[in-house]
Each structure stands twice: as structure tokens, then as C-alpha cells.
Amino acid sequence: MTCEEFRNRIAEMFDFEHIGNDLWKHISECDNCRNYYAECCTVVNFITPKAKLEIPHFTFEKPCSKRRISRPMRYLSYAALAIIAALFAGVAVRYYDLSNTAQAATQAFGNASLAMSEVKNFSATIMVRTRPQDNFNFIDIDAPFVEHTLAVTHSGDHCLWCISKGNHHVVCDGMAQYQWQDDVAKAYISPYDENIIGIFNVLVNIGQLMDYEMTMAKQSGNHYDIARSDSLLTLTVRSVQKESPNPILKQHNYLTQFDNEREYVFDIPTNRLLQMRYCIIDDGKKQIVLESRFIDYNHDTAMAQTIKIPTTQHEWIDLRSDIEVQPDRLTMLQHETPTEAATRILTSIFGQNTSTASEALILYDTDQLADTWKGYKLIGAKETIHSEGYAGVYVVLEVISPHNQHNTIVIALRNDNPLRIWRIDGGI
Amino acid sequence: MKHHDADKITEIFRMEQNNLFRLACYKIGDTDRAADLVQDLFIKVLNNPDRDDIKDLKSYLYQSLLNACVSIFRSAHNATFVPLDNNIIDDDYNNDDFMQEYNTITATLQQIPAEQRDVIMLHTIGNKSFAEIAEIVGTPVATVKSRFRYGIEKIRKTLNNNKL
Ligand SMILES: [Zn+2]
Numbered sequence: 156m157t158c159e160e161f162r163n164r165i166a167e168m169f170d171f172e173h174i175g176n177d178l179w180k181h182i183s184e185c186d187n188c189r190n191y192y193a194e195c196c197t198v199v200n201f202i203t204p205k206a207k208l209e210i211p212h213f214t215f216e217k218p219c220s221k222r223r224i225s226r227p228m229r230y231l232s233y234a235a236l237a238i239i240a241a242l243f244a245g246v247a248v249r250y251y252d253l254s255n256t257a258q259a260a261t262q263a264f265g266n267a268s269l270a271m272s273e274v275k276n277f278s279a280t281i282m283v284r285t286r287p288q289d290n291f292n293f294i295d296i297d298a299p300f301v302e303h304t305l306a307v308t309h310s311g312d313h314c315l316w317c318i319s320k321g322n323h324h325v326v327c328d329g330m331a332q333y334q335w336q337d338d339v340a341k342a343y344i345s346p347y348d349e350n351i352i353g354i355f356n357v358l359v360n361i362g363q364l365m366d367y368e369m370t371m372a373k374q375s376g377n378h379y380d381i382a383r384s385d386s387l388l389t390l391t392v393r394s395v396q397k398e399s400p401n402p403i404l405k406q407h408n409y410l411t412q413f414d415n416e417r418e419y420v421f422d423i424p425t426n427r428l429l430q431m432r433y434c435i436i437d438d439g440k441k442q443i444v445l446e447s448r449f450i451d452y453n454h455d456t457a458m459a460q461t462i463k464i465p466t467t468q469h470e471w472i473d474l475r476s477d478i479e480v481q482p483d484r485l486t487m488l489q490h491e492t493p494t495e496a497a498t499r500i501l502t503s504i505f506g507q508n509t510s511t512a513s514e515a516l517i518l519y520d521t522d523q524l525a526d527t528w529k530g531y532k533l534i535g536a537k538e539t540i541h542s543e544g545y546a547g548v549y550v551v552l553e554v555i556s557p558h559n560q561h562n563t564i565v566i567a568l569r570n571d572n573p574l575r576i577w578r579i580d581g582g583i
Numbered sequence: 584m585k586h587h588d589a590d591k592i593t594e595i596f597r598m599e600q601n602n603l604f605r606l607a608c609y610k611i612g613d614t615d616r617a618a619d620l621v622q623d624l625f626i627k628v629l630n631n632p633d634r635d636d637i638k639d640l641k642s643y644l645y646q647s648l649l650n651a652c653v654s655i656f657r658s659a660h661n662a663t664f665v666p667l668d669n670n671i672i673d674d675d676y677n678n679d680d681f682m683q684e685y686n687t688i689t690a691t692l693q694q695i696p697a698e699q700r701d702v703i704m705l706h707t708i709g710n711k712s713f714a715e716i717a718e719i720v721g722t723p724v725a726t727v728k729s730r731f732r733y734g735i736e737k738i739r740k741t742l743n744n745n746k747l
Contacts, residue, residue: 165735166728171712198739202688203707204609206680210601211618213625282710287601298598300710321601556590 156181161188165195171282171300171443176380179389183382200449210287210321212338256379257372263381263390263421264369270426271362278306280448281358287321290581292353294407294444296435302448307359316359317463318352325352326464331475333464341520342469349571350546354445357402361428367402368392368419387429388421403433403445410444413437427452472517480514480574488514488576493568494536496577497550501566504583505531505554515568515578524583530557537563546571547580589629595640596625603648606709610652612685620651642718645709649701649719691738699734702727 161181168178182189282300285293291303307316313329322337327347334351335342350356357364371377371392380391393416394401401417404410413435420430433445480488491499496515503512505528509521516524534553541548547569554562566582600621607617624647628634637643692700701720705711713731717724 163732164728166713166731169706169731170728171710194739194743195735198735198742199707201742202691202703202738204605204681204684204688206684208605208608208614208681210604211622213596213600213618213622286598288597299602301601302710558589560588560590562590 183384260372266426268365702730
């Protein structure tokens with residue numbers, strides 16, 4: 156590639172969908188174009204807004220079923236097959252030739268892991284294909300990019316972090332997690348070790364992610380490409396479906412059914428991770444599902460973003476101390492299967508009688524919920540799906556909308572609370 | 584012909600609402616009006632009797648939003664650049680950050696032609712890929728990419744000249 160070609164195609168370096176590996180290769184070898192690219196990044200950064208806007212609450216006349224089931228269902232049978240295949244594969248001894256690129260990758264990830272363990276603070280802008288309303292644990296290939304900001308800081312033995320998307324925020328002060336939305340009165344305090352931010356838990360512990368990649372590079376059948384320049388090292392890892400239980404992708408069962416490509420850019424002088432990109436390869440087409448925009452190791456930025464908890468502006472509900480439930484009822488609730496719980500809870504929501512399922516709806520505004528699902532009828536539960544990275548389970552249910560349409564909805568339930576009862580965690 | 588039922592429209596809208604809202608904010612420089620604009624857009628699409636004839640609903644939403652912003656910007660152009668108030672009230676700090684940034688970004692993007700500006704804003708604020716932008720503005724992807732490139736190139740040169 157010539158420098159002129161590179162400049163003509165500079166836009167591709169900023170695209171969300173296509174990444175030209177030849178472009179990365181060129182800047183790893185050409186100082187002029189690398190500087191040109193850096194200047195373009197500065198321009199794009201300069202005109203990209205960073206102010207936090209309070210997203211207004213838009214009202215929609217008609218409610219909708221939020222989760223589409225098409226993709227997970229489509230790959231469910233493949234998932235079952237893959238599990239069986241994995242059981243048999245365990246018997247045979249697998250041998251992977253460690254080529255030089257795999258060794259170099261091991262070294263690069265090892266260096267980064269070491270460097271990240273010394274980093275006290277960082278912040279990052281992470282674009283994820285998901286839905287603005289959903290929790291922090293959901294990637295949807297068909298959804299648009301939603302911007303997330305993450306700031307992490309270490310203080311003594313405590314890891315403090317803060318994550319925001321739109322008006323939804325979660326802050327961990329090392330002892331508890333605080334979760335709120337700007338325009339919603341109810342806010343929640345959870346135990347510090349409960350995983351409520353899903354994939355972002357991996358990004359908070361980015362050194363561990365590097366450890367994982369290092370281990371994979373030592374032993375896996377991944378394919379590695381390395382481009383090097385004076386100061387940048389770009390590592391591209393390609394994994395065949397199911398070969399790589401990547402800690403981010405494995406949180407979604409259906410994503411591990413695709414081949415994937417993970418790109419990491421390191422700063423050679425400091426060994427730090429500068430950029431990362433996760434692509435899913437679907438029918439030969441590369442689709443970015445997660446991309447970091449700016450990983451910033453500036454101390455002040457990280458600190459400033461980590462500490463604002465609006466303690467006086469919300470009605471804080473402390474989930475660390477649990478609500479009281481009558482002993483008989485508690486026994487009944489603890490013995491429910493997820494399907495039974497989901498059926499009972501949805502029946503009470505659709506029947507405009509949310510008070511009979513209040514223990515399960517602690518995270519929700521029950522009046523709003525009853526309003527959203529007015530006129531829906533429950534046909535029944537179809538099946539239960541377990542996903543490796545998720546602490547709860549998903550229950551697939553069939554409902555009839557007020558316009559008499561059959562819809563499939565998936566709700567997330569979890570019982571890893573002190574009372575051990577099923578609670579709705581998402582999907583409604 | 585594609586049938587868009589109300590559930591489908593609502594779902595697309597929920598997915599795009601944040602990007603639409605942010606884009607409107609940085610197009611017109613007024614968060615309240617931007618909120619109204621996005622809300623109106625939803626009602627308009629839902630009540631549009633011809634909505635089944637719309638081929639690509641997502642692109643249609645962005646086209647309509649951009650058109651609406653142009654008319655608002657034109658009618659309010661004289662009053663856009665309001666000097667910043669130094670007496671910031673407590674819960675207004677977001678808006679102050681926003682206005683500063685809006686003024687900087689608008690002034691920077693004023694140097695380039697409108698079609699390059701739209702492509703850049705759909706990308707940096709609307710979080711759209713070049714393929715999606717091509718659908719929205721109705722030109723080939725190659726054109727979108729060169730508009731992005733020319734726009735960035737022009738701003739880069741200006742910023743460099745200012746530094747010297
Ligand atoms: Zn070059």
C-alpha cells in the first residue's frame with residue numbers, strides 16, 4: 156500500500172463496520188502515515204461531544220416486547236451440539252503448534268497484564284452494540300452503538316469504579332455498588348461483589364483480561380496477526396467459534412457460536428493497552444460489537460468521575476439488607492422453579508396486580524410496569540436458557556399483545572440474593 | 584412493501600432515541616427543543632398513514648430529524664449563540680458543559696460544507712457506520728467516506744494553521 160492509498164482510505168480507520176487490516180499494517184511500517192492518522196484522531200476527538208446529556212424520558216403510545224428471540228433461538232441447537240462435541244473433544248489429546256506469532260502474542264499480553272497491574276487509574280469510552288434501556292450485560296449484533304464511559308481508580312486495597320450510559324449510572328466505592336437513573340426516583344445499593352455490570356466487570360479488571368488472552372495465546376488454536384511499529388503494536392486474534400471462551404463474549408451464549416476477531420493496540424514504551432475492538436464474523440461479514448474509543452490513563456479524569464453519588468436526590472433502596480417475607484410464603488418462593496416464578500410474576504403484572512409479586516419486582520417501578528404491559532395476556536413458558544456468564548437464568552415465554560399478536564419475550568431471573576428467591580433482572 | 588406495526592416502530596425508536604436526541608441537541612444547540620423534536624418525530628411516524636411504504640424506518644427517522652433540525656436552525660439562527668451565563672445554578676451544570684461544547688463544535692464544523700458536516704455528525708454523534716450513513720443520506724458508501732475524509736482533512740489543516 157502506498158501512502159496516497161492510505162490517505163484516500165483514512166475514513167475506513169474510523170468506520171464501525173469495516174477494518175482494513177492492510178491499513179493497520181501500513182501505519183505499523185510508515186511513520187508519516189502514523190502521524191497523519193494520529194492527527195486525524197485528534198480532529199475526530201475534538202469534534203466528538205463529551206458533555207453528559209440528560210436523556211429525557213420519551214413516552215411511547217404503544218408498549219412493545221423488548222427482547223427479540225430470533226438469534227438465541229436460531230443458535231440454540233448449535234449450542235447443544237457444541238457442548239456434546241466439547242465433551243468428546245476432551246478425550247482426545249489436542250496439540251497446538253506454537254508458532255512465533257503466538258509466542259509474540261503471549262509476550263505482548265503478558266507485558267500488558269504486568270503494566271496494567273501497575274496502573275492505578277484509567278478511564279475509557281466504550282461503544283457497545285446494545286439497547287440504551289437494557290442493563291450493562293447485553294450485546295445485540297443488530298443494535299446501534301451505545302456509548303459507555305468507564306472510570307476506574309485504585310485506593311489502597313479497594314477498587315473504585317464508575318460506569319455510565321445515557322442517564323443510567325453504577326458506581327462502586329469499594330464497599331457497595333450504587334445504581335441510579337437520573338430521571339427515576341428509586342435507586343439501589345447492592346453488595347460490592349454482586350455482578351450487576353456484566354461485561355464491564357471484565358473491563359474494570361482489564362489486567363485479568365490480558366491474563367486470559369496470554370493464557371489463550373500459550374495454549375489455544377487461535378490465529379494471531381501482529382503488526383509492529385516504533386511505538387505501536389497491533390495484535391489481532393481470530394478465534395473459531397467455541398475455541399475461545401472469551402470472558403466478554405461468553406456472557407452471551409449466542410455470541411460464542413460465531414467466529415470472532417479481537418484487536419488490541421498496545422503502546423510499546425509503556426506496554427499499556429491503547430485500544431480494543433471486538434468483531435463477530437457472521438456469514439463472512441465482520442461486525443464490530445464492542446470498541447474502545449479513548450483509553451485514558453490520566454489520573455485526574457479517573458478520580459473526578461468516580462466519586463459523584465447523588466445520595467440526596469433519590470430514594471435509595473438498600474438491597475444488602477433484604478425485605479421481610481412471611482415464613483410460609485418464603486418457603487413457597489424458595490421452592491419455585493424459574494418457570495413457575497416467571498409465570499406467576501408475569502400473571503400478576505398482566506393482571507394489574509403487581510403487589511402480589513412485589514418481592515420479585517424490587518428493581519422496578521411497579522405502577523409503570525403494570526401500565527407498560529396493560530392488555531397483554533400470558534400463554535405460557537416455553538423453555539429455560541442458561542448462559543455461562545450470567546448468574547441467573549432466562550425464561551422464554553409466549554404472550555399475546557393488546558393488538559392480538561403472538562410475541563415471544565425472554566425475561567432474566569436470578570436468585571443469588573440473601574433470601575434465595577427468584578427476582579426479575581431484565582427483559583420487561 | 585414492508586409492514587411496520589406499532590410494536591416494531593416503538594422498538595426501533597427505543598433503540599435509536601439516545602442517538603437521535605444527541606444529534607438533535609448538537610444540531611440545534613437547545614436540549615429542550617431537541618427533546619420535543621424527537622418526541623414529535625415518534626408521534627409523526629406512528630400516525631403517518633403511509634408508514635407501511637417507508638422502506639427503511641431507521642434511515643427515515645434520521646432523515647426526518649435532520650430536515651426538522653434544518654428548519655429550526657434557520658428560523659432561530661439569529662438567536663443561537665447565546666453568551667454563557669457565569670452564574671451556574673446547581674443542577675444546570677450539564678447544560679453549561681453542553682453549551683460550551685456545542686459552540687466549539689458548531690464553530691469548527693461551520694468551516695466545511697453542509698453535506699460533509701452531516702456525515703461527520705451522523706458518525707461522531709449519531710454513532711452510525713458509513714454504510715448506515717449512506718442509507719440515511721442516500722448516496723453510495725464511497726461518497727460518504729470521501730465526504731468524511733475531506734471534512735476531517737479541512738479541519739485538520741485549520742487546526743494546524745492555528746497552532747503555528
Ligand atoms: Zn505511508
